[in-house]
Amino acid sequence: MNLEKISVIEIKNRLNKNGLIIKIGPFIFRIISPIKYISTELTTLYANNTVLDDAHFVDYTVTISHGSGWRKWLRRQAIFQFDGTEPFVPLPEDHAFPLLEWSMNWCISMHAHQYLILHSAVIEKEGCAVVMPAPPGSGKSTLCAGLVHRGWRLLSDELALISLTDASITPLGRPISLKNQSIDVIRNFVAGAVLSNVVHNTSKGSVSLLKVPAAHIQRIDETAQPRWVVFPKYVAGASARMVPRSKANSMLELGRNSFNYMVLGLKGFEVLSKVIDASDCYDFQYSQLDDAVTAFDDLVARRNG
Amino acid sequence: MSSNLLANAWANPDWQPQLSVRQWESLLGQARQASLLARLAYLHVDAGFLAAVPDGPRPHLEGALRLADRQQHEVRWEVNCIRQALRHVDTPIVLLKGAAYLMANMSTARGRLFADIDILVPHEKIEQTESALFCAGWISDERDAYNERYYRQWMHEIPPLRHVQRNTYIDLHHTITPPTSRFKVDGQKLLRNIQPLQSYPGLYVLAPVDMVLHSAVHLFQEGEFSHGLRDLLDLRDLLNDFSSQTDFWNCLVDRANELGLQIPLFHALFHLHHLFNLSPPTSLEDRVNQMAPNRAARALMAWLLGLALQPDYPSCDSRWTGLARWLLYVRSHALRMPLRLLLPHLLRKSWMQRFPKKP
Numbered sequence: 001m002n003l004e005k006i007s008v009i010e011i012k013n014r015l016n017k018n019g020l021i022i023k024i025g026p027f028i029f030r031i032i033s034p035i036k037y038i039s040t041e042l043t044t045l046y047a048n049n050t051v052l053d054d055a056h057f058v059d060y061t062v063t064i065s066h067g068s069g070w071r072k073w074l075r076r077q078a079i080f081q082f083d084g085t086e087p088f089v090p091l092p093e094d095h096a097f098p099l100l101e102w103s104m105n106w107c108i109s110m111h112a113h114q115y116l117i118l119h120s121a122v123i124e125k126e127g128c129a130v131v132m133p134a135p136p137g138s139g140k141s142t143l144c145a146g147l148v149h150r151g152w153r154l155l156s157d158e159l160a161l162i163s164l165t166d167a168s169i170t171p172l173g174r175p176i177s178l179k180n181q182s183i184d185v186i187r188n189f190v191a192g193a194v195l196s197n198v199v200h201n202t203s204k205g206s207v208s209l210l211k212v213p214a215a216h217i218q219r220i221d222e223t224a225q226p227r228w229v230v231f232p233k234y235v236a237g238a239s240a241r242m243v244p245r246s247k248a249n250s251m252l253e254l255g256r257n258s259f260n261y262m263v264l265g266l267k268g269f270e271v272l273s274k275v276i277d278a279s280d281c282y283d284f285q286y287s288q289l290d291d292a293v294t295a296f297d298d299l300v301a302r303r304n305g
Numbered sequence: 306m307s308s309n310l311l312a313n314a315w316a317n318p319d320w321q322p323q324l325s326v327r328q329w330e331s332l333l334g335q336a337r338q339a340s341l342l343a344r345l346a347y348l349h350v351d352a353g354f355l356a357a358v359p360d361g362p363r364p365h366l367e368g369a370l371r372l373a374d375r376q377q378h379e380v381r382w383e384v385n386c387i388r389q390a391l392r393h394v395d396t397p398i399v400l401l402k403g404a405a406y407l408m409a410n411m412s413t414a415r416g417r418l419f420a421d422i423d424i425l426v427p428h429e430k431i432e433q434t435e436s437a438l439f440c441a442g443w444i445s446d447e448r449d450a451y452n453e454r455y456y457r458q459w460m461h462e463i464p465p466l467r468h469v470q471r472n473t474y475i476d477l478h479h480t481i482t483p484p485t486s487r488f489k490v491d492g493q494k495l496l497r498n499i500q501p502l503q504s505y506p507g508l509y510v511l512a513p514v515d516m517v518l519h520s521a522v523h524l525f526q527e528g529e530f531s532h533g534l535r536d537l538l539d540l541r542d543l544l545n546d547f548s549s550q551t552d553f554w555n556c557l558v559d560r561a562n563e564l565g566l567q568i569p570l571f572h573a574l575f576h577l578h579h580l581f582n583l584s585p586p587t588s589l590e591d592r593v594n595q596m597a598p599n600r601a602a603r604a605l606m607a608w609l610l611g612l613a614l615q616p617d618y619p620s621c622d623s624r625w626t627g628l629a630r631w632l633l634y635v636r637s638h639a640l641r642m643p644l645r646l647l648l649p650h651l652l653r654k655s656w657m658q659r660f661p662k663k664p
């Protein structure tokens with residue numbers, strides 16, 4: 001059953017008590033939190049995700065709680081708790097929903113060593129995936145958000161889950177994280193964009209999360225094969241340019257942008273090699289989203305033609 | 306207090322991976338918290354159970370195996386770097402604890418995670434050793450003059466040495482307990498009985514009885530009980546490995562008497578029996594009982610340690626657990642070690658580098 005079919009009261013109830021059990025990509029999360037921001041944002045942004053009953057094994061239980069003692073009442077905090085530890089420092093209560101997102105990312109990137117996990121976006125068209133690694137601030141998420149509303153399917157905005165057996169990419173399908181100016185850019189670019197409340201003064205500036213189209217969540221179990229690796233960079237005023245990039249160099253950069261490449265050792269190297277072997281690699285510069293869409297569609301056209 | 310699923314996996318000889326989904330979640334959570342997830346995974350591998358674990362929990366066990374295997378690979382490499390760094394220093398390099406178990410290919414190393422590498426050299430060689438390590442890139446992080454003096458004057462080890470590039474740590478000891486401690490041990494006595502590692506000239510490990518006693522005194526002296534269960538498991542594995550040696554148990558009790566470590570050994574054996582049903586041969590019962598402290602101390606320690614040695618996990622805490630742990634900490638008078646990044650937590654550091662948080 002999808003989250004949208006469950007009443008708001010019932011969602012709040014589950015979050016407050018035994019947890020809301022929700023399928024996110026290939027993982028099952030249990031989310032526990034008394035904080036109202038979490039309840040309202042989850043209801044909106046995860047409306048199309050499958051909610052499960054407690055007969056299912058849960059991979060990660062994420063608790064976002066208030067502080068203890070007087071912090072429960074004054075200058076309230078949001079604290080991420082996992083297996084009896086607190087991996088992060090407490091944040092102000094109104095950062096609770098971004099904290100939930102970061103917490104879920106942490107759970108996956110720290111523990112899910114059945115995948116090679118890259119810090120990159122992944123989108124797909126006609127069964128072929130583009131892997132877009134990028135350090136923060138390169139415009140990857142804005143680009144991803146734009147493309148995903150112009151015919152490309154979202155696999156992930158932040159974490160690429162690469163299979164250790166065949167290098168296929170498994171979707172995670174979480175809301176796309178937008179920062180600062182890109183929030184308005186996407187509001188203008190995507191008609192009817194559903195966004196979480198903007199949270200200001202986070203360590204990344206102002207943050208808002210964009211809901212993933214329902215159709216993409218319906219295809220959450222559909223993997224894709226890597227076909228292109230594109231390193232995006234937003235450059236004000238630049239025209240859209242795809243410049244071929246050396247495979248060897250790209251592989252090194254992908255390794256640098258991986259969370260658990262070190263952990264997987266030789267296996268990680270082999271899987272990354274498979275990804276690079278199968279992919280054309282490019283540096284991509286852009287300033288206008290419309291130009292970017294054309295450039296990416298062109299990749300598909302050239303592959304077909 | 307919820308059941309201690311984790312200890313049961315080792316304690317119960319008939320244990321099977323047949324748990325409810327909630328129990329699997331608790332078990333994995335307890336194991337993760339106690340740094341025992343990889344060890345739990347190896348339990349399944351060695352018993353041929355891994356394939357029988359359901360599809361939900363199994364990737365968590367397999368992931369832990371990958372992490373532990375990788376880390377061990379890196380520790381071996383690190384030990385080799387240490388050997389290289391000390392090749393011109395005329396001293397035996399005695400590996401302690403995890404590094405020793407790993408390089409000696411002991412069963413205790415299986416699935417073990419490492420925070421740092423512990424080595425021991427004669428007291429008079431500490432300065433030379435530290436200099437050689439410094440030349441190879443390991444520096445002391447300690448900046449506080451008081452702490453620096455505290456370590457060098459009163460402790461059994463110098464401040465931790467961190468490698469400037471790899472961020473790995475060495476704890477350099479000259480004996481296994483603080484010279485000021487109730488259970489002080491003369492490092493020379495240990496050095497007289499060290500055993501060479503055949504495949505690694507220059508590297509040594511403690512004699513088997515000394516390894517056991519070090520583990521026992523470390524558990525009950527250090528004041529950090531978050532890894533109590535893991536340390537007890539180490540002791541269990543060590544004793545299982547060594548007890549087939551001729552007259553091992555008598556030698557162990559002899560050595561405990563010689564080094565003045567009867568009480569830590571007594572407490573260790575008590576809890577090994579309580580948790581894992583492991584006991585010395587009945588012929589030794591009298592000798593073991595002679596090592597006991599007075600009745601009141603025995604009862605109190607048993608209660609405190611029993612609580613403190615539960616995994617540090619919500620379903621295992623009772624409202625006494627915090628108090629028990631604190632009392633034990635006070636008792637141990639151990640210097641609170643600065644928080645260090647564990648090797649697996651380097652992953653966390655790489656995460657935090659990508660998503661820096663405001664302090």
